[in-house]
Amino acid sequence: MAGPSQATPTKRRLGRRGxxxxxxxxxAEIARSVxxxxxxxxxxxxxxxxxxxxxVDWIFGSGHAPLIVVIVVSLLVGIVLTYSAERIVRxxx
Numbered sequence: 001m002a003g004p005s006q007a008t009p010t011k012r013r014l015g016r017r018g019x020x021x022x023x024x025x026x027x028a029e030i031a032r033s034v035x036x037x038x039x040x041x042x043x044x045x046x047x048x049x050x051x052x053x054x055x056v057d058w059i060f061g062s063g064h065a066p067l068i069v070v071i072v073v074s075l076l077v078g079i080v081l082t083y084s085a086e087r088i089v090r091x092x093x
Contacts, residue, residue, distance in 0.1 A: 046068070047068045050066070050067040050068040050071060051066050051068060052066070052067050053065070053066060053067075054066075054067045054070060
């Protein structure tokens with residue numbers, strides 16, 4: 001009489017992205033991982049080196065904020081404006 005492991009078909013263990021567990025990662029996947037790690041390190045260093053308080057002048061009044069916050073907020077505003085401008089141009093076409 002066959003045991004439970006012999007009666008059922010063999011199931012291969014799949015890793016990330018549906019690859020068999022023992023399959024090696026492609027060069028593109030390794031390069032992408034390395035680039036992401038390098039970017040994470042650079043962003044972390046950038047944030048740590050830009051913690052100095054700076055004066056921010058608004059239309060009405062002024063205040064103080066860490067430089068990294070000013071940079072990130074500026075980046076996000078730029079992304080939103082670019083996205084909005086692209087949507088407006090696409091609607092006109």
